[in-house]
Each structure stands twice: as structure tokens, then as C-alpha cells.
Amino acid sequence: MPAAPPTDRVPDDELLRQAAAGDAQAFAELFRRRHPDVFRFALHLTGSVQTAEDVVQDVFMVVVRDGARYEPERATVAAWLCGIARNFVRQRIERDRRLTSVDFTDDGEPSAVDNGAVDPLAGLLRAERIEILRRAVHALPLPYREAVVLCDLQEMSYGDAAAALGCPVGTVRSRLHRARTMLAARLAVSALSPAASAADARARTPSRDAGWAGQAGATSTGRG
């Protein structure tokens, strides 16, 4: 969850303006402040730490080259950066279809599972829940995944998410609601045998899991 910015620090857009004017310190400060957001956004979309780090580098290279093109009236700096990251992620997904999920169907339609009576997350250990949900998010069709990542994982406002995605707020909102319905449906399936599903998921996609859960910096624990 992004921390609320202290009121005494230089705003992002001012840092960006200074960086565009050649201030290396401002650029470094902006990078340190915002690269975790870009990294997490790319990570949740791609599932790969390596790819996410590459995207971070690509995004801030755009800042180096074209930071002056940022328009503060159109989006926050964070949303602008995520919008750039989104383009790089989409390029990479196009280039490397291995980044797309093969574990769930990506037909964009939630399954017909009745999730009205069952809370699919109830009774799962925290680590299992995280793993299953993470995989379910990653299996969402990209437009829905983007909405969940920005709004629920990055906790971005609808307005900022809309700016990052280049679509109306209403579209973001409807995609998010639909995405959550898809997640619930898929989790309901997993909940029939959660432990087996989690273990099976790890076994079926070792490379992607190695790129995330296997990282030294991962904070995921086995706490229940």
C-alpha cells in the first residue's frame, strides 16, 4: 500500500520538472520514490521479477528522454509512469507469449460457478490464499488484470487508473467489478481443494514462481 506522501516533501511533478531540466538529484529522488510502484505493477502483470525490473529500467529511460512531455493536468506522475509501464508490459507480452498464463482459461468470462453461498477464501492458510489468489490474478485477461493490479493491488484511484490505462473511469470500474467476479469464480474452483491447487499451481509453472516467490526480497510468509 503506497504510503501517504509527507506534506513537506517535493511533489512528484515538481521532481519530474526539475529532472527534465537536468537535475540529476531530482531524477534520482523520483526514481527512488516511484520505481517500487512501477516494479510492482509490472510484476503483478507479468509474474516475473526479471521482466518487471527490465520494465522499470525502460520506463525511467523514457523519463530520462521525455520527462518534459509529462502533462500534470492529465495524470499524476505515478499514473503516468504506470501508463508507460503498461505499454512496455504489453510489448513484452506480445513478444513473449510465455508470460501469459496457461493455467486458466482467458476467455474473459467468469465461470458459471455459483459463488453466492461460499466464501472461496475462507479456511485457506494465508500463504495458500496469497498464492492461489496471485495466480488467479495473473490468469485474468489483461484488461481485467490491469484494473485489479492498479485499483486493488496498487490502490490507485479510479481516476488515476483510468489515466494510466487510457480509458474512462466507468470502464475501469466495470472492469474491476467484473475482474473480481472472475476471481471469486476461479477461487471457488480452487477452494474445492485449496492445498492441492496451490501445490499443483507451483508445480505446473516453476519458472514463473521462481521469478516471484523464489526471490530473496519476497515478503510472503507461511503465516496462517
Place this chain on the structure above:
Amino acid sequence: MSCREYEADIVDLARGAGVSVEAEARLRGHLDACAGCAARLVREQHMTAALRDVADSAPQPSRSDAIEAQLLRAFAARHAAGTRGTASRRRRIVARTAWGWLATAAALIVAAVLWRGSARWPSPDGAGQGSAEVAAAPAVSLAAAPPAAETAPRRDEVAAPVLPRDGSPQAAPGRAGAGVGGRALPAEPAADDGILRFVSLPTAIGLPEFESGRIVRVELATAMLPAFGFDVVPDSESGVVEADVLIGQDDQPRAIRFVNLKSDSRRRQ
């Protein structure tokens, strides 16, 4: 309202997203009466909490320092290049201004010549054997010179002419086009072989290759000569000197040659 119509507000409420006071009041009223929607709210709240766990579980980037160092190098290179680019642009602007001034001067010369009309340049022996078209331009506006004697016009095409010091024109076919047009002529103020050679005008750089043209005679204020790269010790009481301007096939001045210029005039190197 049906339960479906409350779905979006239920999700927003569960996420902690902004729901208007009126919408929340309506929703709360519905939740009190609808167990299904109340359960949905709980599930959505669980989903929100679980998604935040997913967000919190994400690893940190492991190469931040290396990426930052690389970006800062790129940043420094970019802005150093930008600074060099600015200086280079400034130099280009200065140069362009100088070339523009020279082009204007040359254009004025040609305009004055054309305005005055063509005139025959008499050959030394008076037989009209010269091959160059020469136009008298006695009153070049920049020179404020007294009018020169009218001469009969000639309209022969010439190719890279080399004129003897005595002023009688003669073509030098072997040197046709040499250095006139797209390339600069070598600095060649007054050849030791006793003839004055044409030197290219700065404004000729970049023009199409010289193919053919004509020569027009003009009078220039000596004060203008530095603009053509000549350091001149003015010895003319009138403050003007005569010059032949070589006009190319595109009516653009390509080269200039001074007539009766004292030998203490030197082309700047």
C-alpha cells in the same frame, strides 16, 4: 432497486473506495434487509484483504541500485548531449545569420545588376572578343558608387572562366566548374601567373554543381569586401571596387573576382 443494481456499490464499499453518502445510505438500508447482499459484502471485504496480502507479498526489486546507477549514467549522458546540442545549435544559428547576411548581400548585387540591365563589356582591343556576358552595375546600392560607363551587353555562356588581369575574358575549359557550386573554391586571390581568378562565394556552398553561367560586372563598396572574406586596404577614392560575379545556370551567384584590385588585398585564410 434490485440486488444487481447494488453490486457496484457493494464492491466499492468493500474496497474502501469513495461511495457517496446517499448511495451508502441506500446500500446500508438494502443490506439490512437482504442477507444475500450482506454476505456478498463480507466476501468482497475478504477479497479486498486477500488482494492486499498479495500486494504485500510482492518481492522488492533486487537490482534497484544497479538500475539507478545505469539510469543516472544515461541521464548524465543525455543532458551532456543536450548541452552540447544547445551550444552547437547556437553556433549554427550564428553561422546561419552570417551566411544569411552574405546571401542578402549577394542577392542585392545581383538585383542591382539585373535592375540596371546588361551591358557589353568592351574587350581590351575593342573587338568584342570576350566570351563572357558582362553587365555594368555602376550604382550598386550598397556601394553608392558613381555610375560606370555603359557597355554593350553580351550573352555568351561561359564555363568557369579565368580572366586575365587586363580584364579581357577568356574561358578556361580545363577548369570548368572547378570549385564553383557545391564545393568551395580554394582561396586564390591573385594568381602568380598574372591573372585574377574567381573565388567562390560562401553563398554558393550547397548549390547544385556549376554547369554554365554568365559573368556580370558590378561595383562594390570596399566596406563590403570583408563579407566576402577579403581584407582590403581601400585605395579607391570612391570607396568602390569593380568585381565580376559569376552567375550560374540557376541565376545564383557562384563566384566573384575583383577587377583592378590592388595586390595588397588579400583573401583571408
